[in-house]
Amino acid sequence: MRAPWMIEPRTSLSPFLSLVPPLAAVLTTIVGGVVLLTFLGISPGAALFQLFLAPFSSAFNIGEVLLKATPLLLIAQGLAIGFRAKVWNIGAEGQLIVGAIGGSLLPIFYNDSQNPLMIGGMMLIGMLCGMGWAAIAAALRTRFNANEILVTLMLNSLALQLLYYLVGGPLRDPHGFNFPQSALFPDVAMLSLLSSAGRVNTGLLVALAVSVAAWLFVERSLIGYKLQVGGVAPEAARYAGFKESRAIWLSLLIGGAAAGLAGVFEVAGPLGQLQRVVSPGYGFAAIIVAFLGGLNAIGILFAAFFMAVIYVGGNIAQASADVPYAVISILQGMLLIGYIVARVFVDYRVVFPWSLAKVS
Amino acid sequence: MAIGKEQVLTSVEQRQPLLQLDRLCKSFGAMRANEDVSISIYPGEIHAILGENGAGKSTLMKMIYGVLAPSSGRIVWQGEEVTVQSPAVARSLGIGMVFQHFSLFETLTVAENISLSVPESAAALSPRIAEFGQRFGLPVDPLALVHSLSVGQRQRVELIRCLLQKPRLIIMDEPTSVLPPSGIPPLFETLRTLADEGCAILFISHKLDEIRSLCQRATIMRAGKVVGAVDPTRETNETLARMMIGRELPHPTRVPAKPGETPAMEIRNLTSVPTDPFGVVLNDVDLTLRPGEILGVAGVSGNGQKELASILSGETTLPRAERERILIDGVACGHMNAGQRRALGLAFVPEERNGRGAIPEMNLVQNTLLTAHANGLVRRGFINRKEARTLADRCIADMDVRCQGAYAEARSLSGGNLQKFIVGREIMLKPKVLIVAQPTWGVDVGAAAAIRQELIRLRDDGVALLVVSDELEELFEVADRMQVIFRGRLSPSLTRAEASTATIGSYMTGGFLDRPADSEAEAA
Numbered sequence: 114m115r116a117p118w119m120i121e122p123r124t125s126l127s128p129f130l131s132l133v134p135p136l137a138a139v140l141t142t143i144v145g146g147v148v149l150l151t152f153l154g155i156s157p158g159a160a161l162f163q164l165f166l167a168p169f170s171s172a173f174n175i176g177e178v179l180l181k182a183t184p185l186l187l188i189a190q191g192l193a194i195g196f197r198a199k200v201w202n203i204g205a206e207g208q209l210i211v212g213a214i215g216g217s218l219l220p221i222f223y224n225d226s227q228n229p230l231m232i233g234g235m236m237l238i239g240m241l242c243g244m245g246w247a248a249i250a251a252a253l254r255t256r257f258n259a260n261e262i263l264v265t266l267m268l269n270s271l272a273l274q275l276l277y278y279l280v281g282g283p284l285r286d287p288h289g290f291n292f293p294q295s296a297l298f299p300d301v302a303m304l305s306l307l308s309s310a311g312r313v314n315t316g317l318l319v320a321l322a323v324s325v326a327a328w329l330f331v332e333r334s335l336i337g338y339k340l341q342v343g344g345v346a347p348e349a350a351r352y353a354g355f356k357e358s359r360a361i362w363l364s365l366l367i368g369g370a371a372a373g374l375a376g377v378f379e380v381a382g383p384l385g386q387l388q389r390v391v392s393p394g395y396g397f398a399a400i401i402v403a404f405l406g407g408l409n410a411i412g413i414l415f416a417a418f419f420m421a422v423i424y425v426g427g428n429i430a431q432a433s434a435d436v437p438y439a440v441i442s443i444l445q446g447m448l449l450i451g452y453i454v455a456r457v458f459v460d461y462r463v464v465f466p467w468s469l470a471k472v473s
Numbered sequence: 474m475a476i477g478k479e480q481v482l483t484s485v486e487q488r489q490p491l492l493q494l495d496r497l498c499k500s501f502g503a504m505r506a507n508e509d510v511s512i513s514i515y516p517g518e519i520h521a522i523l524g525e526n527g528a529g530k531s532t533l534m535k536m537i538y539g540v541l542a543p544s545s546g547r548i549v550w551q552g553e554e555v556t557v558q559s560p561a562v563a564r565s566l567g568i569g570m571v572f573q574h575f576s577l578f579e580t581l582t583v584a585e586n587i588s589l590s591v592p593e594s595a596a597a598l599s600p601r602i603a604e605f606g607q608r609f610g611l612p613v614d615p616l617a618l619v620h621s622l623s624v625g626q627r628q629r630v631e632l633i634r635c636l637l638q639k640p641r642l643i644i645m646d647e648p649t650s651v652l653p654p655s656g657i658p659p660l661f662e663t664l665r666t667l668a669d670e671g672c673a674i675l676f677i678s679h680k681l682d683e684i685r686s687l688c689q690r691a692t693i694m695r696a697g698k699v700v701g702a703v704d705p706t707r708e709t710n711e712t713l714a715r716m717m718i719g720r721e722l723p724h725p726t727r728v729p730a731k732p733g734e735t736p737a738m739e740i741r742n743l744t745s746v747p748t749d750p751f752g753v754v755l756n757d758v759d760l761t762l763r764p765g766e767i768l769g770v771a772g773v774s775g776n777g778q779k780e781l782a783s784i785l786s787g788e789t790t791l792p793r794a795e796r797e798r799i800l801i802d803g804v805a806c807g808h809m810n811a812g813q814r815r816a817l818g819l820a821f822v823p824e825e826r827n828g829r830g831a832i833p834e835m836n837l838v839q840n841t842l843l844t845a846h847a848n849g850l851v852r853r854g855f856i857n858r859k860e861a862r863t864l865a866d867r868c869i870a871d872m873d874v875r876c877q878g879a880y881a882e883a884r885s886l887s888g889g890n891l892q893k894f895i896v897g898r899e900i901m902l903k904p905k906v907l908i909v910a911q912p913t914w915g916v917d918v919g920a921a922a923a924i925r926q927e928l929i930r931l932r933d934d935g936v937a938l939l940v941v942s943d944e945l946e947e948l949f950e951v952a953d954r955m956q957v958i959f960r961g962r963l964s965p966s967l968t969r970a971e972a973s974t975a976t977i978g979s980y981m982t983g984g985f986l987d988r989p990a991d992s993e994a995e996a997a
Contacts, residue, residue, distance in 0.1 A: 333858075335851045338842060348829040351788045352821070353843045354812020 120461040134455035135405050135412065139419055141451030146426075146444050155434050163434055164426035164444075174425060176311015180383060182421035183313075184209070184375035184392070186320040188399035189417055190327040191371025193408040195364030197331065198340040199347075202365055204250060204265025205372040206396025207272035208243040212373025213380045214276060214284075215242030217387040220302035221284055221295050231301040235377050243373020244366045246272060251365040255358040261365065269396070280389055295387035304382050316378035323371065328410035340364065372396060393424070393441075401449045423448070489552055491516045491673050492537070492568075492642055497546035499532050506532040508697045510546070514642065519664060519674045521684040521705060523717055524694035525889075525917030530677050533694070534644050537675075538570045539563040551641075569640030571631045571648060579620035579751055583613055587634045598637075605633050609663045620751045624775045625656040632663070643667070644675045649683055652773070654945065654978045661687050679717075679918065681710040693717055718919045725926040728933070730953040733764035737937035738785070738819070738906045739800040745784055745791070753777035753961045755784065760939075760956070760963060762906065767928060767938040769952025770963075773981055774943045777961040779824070782910045782941055786821040787811035801906060815844065818905030822896055824914060824941075826888060830895040833884035837876065840883050841865040841898055848902060864901065872897035873923070889916040896924055900931065907931060910941045925951050945977060959983045 143165055150160030168178050188205045195202045216239030219231055246268060253259035277293070286296040304314035331337040343350040343360040350357065379391050402420050406413030427441035490513040499507040507529045514520050524530045535541040537548065539557035547554050550566055557563050560570075577586050584595035584602060591598065599615040606612050611629040619627065628648065635643055645664075649657050664674055664687065678684055684691055684705050691705040693716045701716050715721060740760040747753065755777055762768050772778060783789040784799070791798060791807035799807040801817040811821070827833045831840045838861050842850060850861045865879040872893040876886050883891055893916070899907060912928065913921035928951055932938055942948050948955055955972045957964040957980035964985035967976065979985075 329855075333855050335842075335846055335854055335856055338839070338846075338856060342832055342835075342843065345834050346828045346832040348825070349832050349843060352786070352811055352823055352829050354787060354810045354815060356810065356812075 117465065119464045120457075121464055123460060123462050130459050131407060133459050134452050135407065135416065137455035138405060138448050138451035141455075142423070142444055142448045145447045145451075146440075149440065149443065150430065150434070150436060153434075153436060155430075155436070159434070160430075163430040163436075165422060167429045168422045168425040172308070172310035174311075174429070176308060176313040177425045177428075178418070178421045179307075179313040179317050180311065180421075181424045182417045183316045183320045183378060183382075184395040185399050185402050185420050186413065186417035187316075187323055187375040187378070188368075188372045188396060189402035189406065189413045190320075190324050190410060191368040192399055193403040193406065193410070193413060194327060194331060194337070194340065195368045196403055197344050197408050198360050198364045199344040200361050200364035201262045202247065202250070202265050202368040203262050203400065204247065204268045204396070205368060205399055206392060206394065207265070207269035208246045208369045208372035209376040209379070209392050209396045210269075210272040210276050211246040212239035212243035212369075212376030213387065213391045214279060214376075215239050215373065216377030217284065217295060217298075217380050220298040220381075221387070224296050224299060226299060227301055229301055231299075232304065232381060235302060235381060236374060239373045239377030240370040241373070243369040243371070243376065245369070246373075247365040247369025248362075251362045254361050254365075261361070265365075276387075276391070277389060280387055284387060286386075293389050297386050298381065302381055303385060304378065312383050314378075314382045316382055319374070319378075323374075324410050324414055327413075331410060336363065372399075398424075398445055401445055401452075405448065405452055420445070420448070488515055490514060490549075491551060493547075493549035494533075494537070495547040495549060497533070497536060497548070498544045499529075499536060499541060500544050505697050507536070507543075510694070510697075510699055512692050512699065512702075514673050514675065516641070516673055517668050517671045518690060519668050519676055519688045521676045521678065521688035521691035522694065523679065523681075523684060523691050523705075523713065525679070525718055525919070528694040528717075528917075529697040530694055531646075532697075534570070534646065534675070534677065537563070538568060538644060564638055564640075567639065567641035568644070569635035569638055569642070570644040570646070571628070571635055572646055575627050575631055577619045577627055577630060580618065582616050582618055583622075583630050584615040586619060586630065587615075587637065590634060591637055601637065602633055605636055609633075609636065609666055610659060611663055624773060625652050628652070628660075636667075640672065642673045642675065644677070646677050647679070648676075649678065649680060654974060655982065656773075657683070681705075681713050684713070685710070695719055714918055718917065720919075723919070723922045723926070725922060725929055725950060727929050727951075730766045730932060732766035732953070733935065735763075735803070736761045736800070737764045737802060738762040738939070740785070741798050741800070743784070743791075743795075743798045745780065745789070747780050747789070753780050755780050756961045758961075758963050762937045762939055764905070764937045765932055765935045766953045767932050767940055767951050768966075769948035769955040770939065770941040770958055771945060771948050771955055771977055771981065772943075772958035776958050778910065778941050778943075778958055780961070781958065782821075782823065782908060785908050785939070786819070786823070787814040815902070816847065820844070820899040820902045820904035820907045822892075822899050822907070822909040822912065824910040826891045826895060827884060831883040831891055834882065836880045836882050837869065837874075837894060838862050838865045838879050840894070841868065843898075845898060845902060868894060868897040868901055871901075872927075873920075888914075889920050892916050893920055893924065896927065900927065904936060906937045906939070908939045908941075911943065912940060913942075913944070913947060921947075945974065957981055957985065959985070962986065 146164045147157050147160045151157050168174050192202055192205055216235040218238065219235050249268060250261045250264040253264050254261045280295060281293045284295050286294060304316050307313050307315060307317065339355040340360050340363060343355055343357060375395060376391060380387055384391065398420055402413060402416045406416035423444045424441060427444060430436040430440060431438055492514040494510055494512045497507055497510045510533055522530050532541060536543050539559045539562050548557060555566065584599045587602065588595040588598050602615040611633055613626055613629045648660060652660065668674055676688055688705050691703050692699055693701045695717065705713065740758050743755060743758045745755045753776060770778065787810050790810055793808045796805040796807035801814060801819055804817055806814055806817060823830045832843065841861055841864050842856065845864060850857050850864065862879055869876065869879060874894045875890050886894065912924050916924065928938055928940065940948065940951060953969060955967045955977065957977060959981060960983065964980045
């Protein structure tokens with residue numbers, strides 16, 4: 114009946130221990146990735162190089178890493194605030210898509226405009242659209258107690274179908290030979306590049322600023338404190354009179370705004386138009402990033418960077434060594450599983466009853 | 474008489490001890506919870522372990538029951554050294570424990586609950602449960618659903634469950650704290666019967682009267698060490714308390730209350746059905762609380778105290794239409810949440826400290842913010858950390874909270890110290906109305922006296938206080954008036970002169986109702 118081992122919570126956690134799960138996860142992913150590629154017939158040295166070192170091999174590749182880190186960083190900072198309040202927004206991908214759609218409306222309908230305010234308007238509309246999409250989940254949760262995990266998850270599919278419909282019909286470029294994509298954006302609707310060598314743009318600076326704001330919000334503001342209390346001790350939040358519904362609304366709206374902004378940055382950055390694919394799963398990868406960063410604004414900086422390396426390394430391996438595209442998803446999975454497993458061993462310790470038996 | 478006792482003791486000493494603890498030590502990091510504890514327990518004796526909170530009683534019991542492993546020292550059971558790796562091992566040796574907090578499933582019957590821990594079916598167990606009940610004076614219906622049982626009956630179920638495993642030693646952790654005064658003598662009878670049959674009982678308590686009337690020997694612990702072993706029947710409460718806390722027991726001083734005219738808080742004719750299906754329905758509750766008085770709410774636990782406290786604090790809110798049923802300073806506030814009521818001058822100390830009154834994972838500065846954030850600790854939405862730190866430090870100093878500074882996590886504090894912190898924090902809010910539930914649960918005697926004195930001081934400053942407590946002695950000490958809660962109904966108010974143990978005791982079993990609930994009197 115009884116398992117031959119028991120797990121019990123660790124009583125004292127040293128601050129060093131909290132660094133173990135993310136580092137262990139990163140290490141697992143690196144070793145796992147190399148082993149995986151070795152099975153596909155690539156020598157370990159080449160595998161290690163292509164996946165994890167090639168992304169740093171040229172200015173262009175470093176730019177690519179920073180470009181991919183931008184949406185991950187933005188979304189993860191937004192999600193982490195909600196996750197700390199134990200509001201599980203799994204719908205950042207959908208919020209990103211809806212944000213991208215909303216942000217695209219201005220450049221599509223005012224395609225000849227030279228107004229320099231356009232990019233600002235796009236960011237605003239994109240954020241509002243992301244928030245609106247997340248608000249559906251918040252309203253259903255606070256009004257009918259509908260689980261926000263399921264609602265946000267299903268809204269992802271809805272957002273994707275909405276995008277397919279729009280790029281195939283109402284928003285399709287009339288001069289685009291019926292390709293399912295919008296007209297190319299005018300220059301005023303594009304983010305300016307940070308360096309001539311790569312595609313990384315000013316979106317990165319915004320994401321960094323958002324990270325600072327997120328840190329201030331979580332660590333220093335009263336609202337951030339209230340959200341956190343609601344997450345770790347709901348009874349204490351009720352005792353103090355912090356409203357649960359407000360925490361749910363805020364968490365989802367912040368997450369939605371960040372994801373919506375990331376969506377705008379994709380269409381106004383590397384894509385330059387609205388397409389059927391606006392994100393290679395950034396909304397889901399950002400969930401991993403948020404946890405890998407310990408739901409901490411500074412930790413998320415590093416986590417987003419590493420996740421971006423996986424994206425870029427996966428792409429390089431795919432292009433140069435004929436590795437399937439799925440390798441990126443597999444590495445992301447390893448990262449998450451590695452983190453979760455390490456978390457269990459950091460939070461709990463395994464006790465074998467026979468080790469307690471004293472030898473007399 | 475004295476010589477007789479001496480002889481009994483000597484004859485006991487000559488037998489082989491059932492359980493012998495030999496220089497048992499337990500450290501948690503740098504903290505030494507138990508240091509060189511040596512105790513011998515003989516068959517058939519009722520042995521008290523007496524000590525303040527944090528004296529190491531629980532740690533010691535957990536080592537005997539196999540929940541914790543000793544750092545060093547030996548446990549000798551019937552002459553043989555043993556290693557108790559787990560409670561299962563303890564039970565197989567013949568050590569049983571009845572916990573203060575019951576572990577019963579409310580939706581199962583008594584027999585079904587017991588069958589979960591005994592390898593027998595519920596049907597086969599029923600007659601044996603009845604038989605044990607008969608033999609040890611523990612009447613309980615094996616087919617009754619646990620949620621329909623009173624706390625006293627649930628304790629009997631726990632005790633029967635323990636007895637079915639034929640223990641040689643039973644550890645009882647503060648068993649009387651959940652009982653009404655009338656429930657204590659039958660329990661003691663049962664324990665004496667058990668002892669006569671040769672079972673040893675380790676009785677943990679801080680109620681000195683009970684220990685003096687029940688136990689033949691008492692081991693007194695202080696700061697993790699044994700400081701004395703006495704015959705409690707030959708000691709007084711004062712001498713026992715002095716050994717326990719190492720100094721004289723302070724007694725609160727009080728002058729007659731001078732309550733103000735306008736009520737600070739009122740409940741008018743309130744009936745409330747809780748969302749928890751096993752909660753207590755509050756029925757027709759009327760209550761008036763004036764500034765400068767302490768109103769005590771007595772009652773056997775589980776009669777609606779929790780529901781009353783949560784409706785007063787605003788953790789449970791009423792529909793808007795019924796907002797007039799609760800008034801603070803004349804303002805209808807039934808629909809307001811706890812934060813809004815705080816703004817009207819209400820402060821509240823809940824009975825659960827970890828997770829409700831304080832956030833275990835957060836430090837004391839952050840825990841100060843929990844309710845004190847409105848008191849100048851926030852500027853333009855941002856937390857003023859310096860102010861918060863100052864306030865936390867002041868609270869720690871004022872209430873003599875023993876901790877590793879303001880940045881210690883709340884969960885690292887002992888229950889009593891955390892309670893002092895929470896009480897101190899709520900007092901610093903300078904409330905007009907202070908509601909305190911179980912002010913001294915698990916708080917040691919010295920600190921409890923300090924908290925009670927603080928409550929009386931607040932009353933003298935014109936604060937209106939409502940104290941909900943399971944401990945009658947405590948209410949007799951602090952309250953100016955008392956009301957008793959029974960099955961969600963509040964008795965008429967009794968003045969200090971009217972509130973005798975007998976009256977309160979009868980009220981606690983429904984004596985104030987027009988149609989006394991006769992079956993309930995027995996049930997309690």
